Amino acid sequence: MRKDRGVAALTPTLSREGEGAVQGHMKVIGFSGYSGSGKTTLVEQLIVRLKLAGQRVSVVKHAHHDFDIDQPGKDSWRHRQAGAFEVVVASDRRLAKIREYEVEAEPTVHQLIAELYECDWVLVEGFKHADLLKIEVWRAATGKAAQYPYDPYVVAISTDSPGELPVPTQLPVLDLNDADAVAHFLLGNPARYEYRSPLFEPESASADADAGGGAAAPAPVGPAASGG
Numbered sequence: 001m002r003k004d005r006g007v008a009a010l011t012p013t014l015s016r017e018g019e020g021a022v023q024g025h026m027k028v029i030g031f032s033g034y035s036g037s038g039k040t041t042l043v044e045q046l047i048v049r050l051k052l053a054g055q056r057v058s059v060v061k062h063a064h065h066d067f068d069i070d071q072p073g074k075d076s077w078r079h080r081q082a083g084a085f086e087v088v089v090a091s092d093r094r095l096a097k098i099r100e101y102e103v104e105a106e107p108t109v110h111q112l113i114a115e116l117y118e119c120d121w122v123l124v125e126g127f128k129h130a131d132l133l134k135i136e137v138w139r140a141a142t143g144k145a146a147q148y149p150y151d152p153y154v155v156a157i158s159t160d161s162p163g164e165l166p167v168p169t170q171l172p173v174l175d176l177n178d179a180d181a182v183a184h185f186l187l188g189n190p191a192r193y194e195y196r197s198p199l200f201e202p203e204s205a206s207a208d209a210d211a212g213g214g215a216a217a218p219a220p221v222g223p224a225a226s227g228g
Contacts, residue, residue: 027193028113029186030124030134032154034144037137038176042158043123045179046186053187055120060112062126070098110199121186122195133193137176140164155192158182 031039043059050057070077076087076098086099109130113122124132128147136147136154140161148154149167156172159165165173174182186193 026116026119026122026195027186027190028122028124028132028195029193030109030127030130030132030153031137031158032126032128032134032147032151033137033139034142036142037139037144038158038160039125039137042137042176042179042182043125046123046183049179049183050121050187053183056118057121057123058116058119060109060116060122060124060127069096110197113195114197114199121193135174135182138165139176156185 031043033039047057047059070080076089076096079087080098080100084100085102086097088095088097090096109124109127109132113124116122124130124134128134128151130153132153133155134151134153135156135158136151138144138146138148138157138159138161140159146157146166148157148169148171154171156174157165157169158174158176160176162173172185174185
């Protein structure tokens, strides 16, 4: 049995149709912020609003190393315990795939996005250091530092305390408690977030094509970003 299946095993071979769908139409936006900032609540509310706008939405979520979605004693759990590398469970309503790394691995956000079926929007929660355009979710009450002053991939700040931002900025500042405004911000310029995976870029591609994970050049922290 192969024992080298870690991160490398995450990268699927996409069909030309699938590759075109991922690179040409899917929009990706990240939501970064510390625990307790409100990321999950905002993402949850945005899923509802984007669905109402006729969009198919998927989510990529960073989790702790010991997370599990299976239930002890169930057939799929027993298959994993017996040593299955992957288990796919499906019904006429949903499908789940569980993969056990044979070597501990930390997949990149791009490898996880490559696992997704075609959709309109991918909302990425966590991965605050990823090279993806992102909205920073920041609350003064958490006592945590802000990311936007030094991260050129932050395109907007969603906060409930705009008057307490640690550094003046001309980035758009969105009300954390107004998911409609955040959805309007994203849907107002969807082309900005179109995703091109660096996993499938030709080797001769220019460095410019790689900025922001291929979605767009990273938004500058300054006046040029204020148009959102």
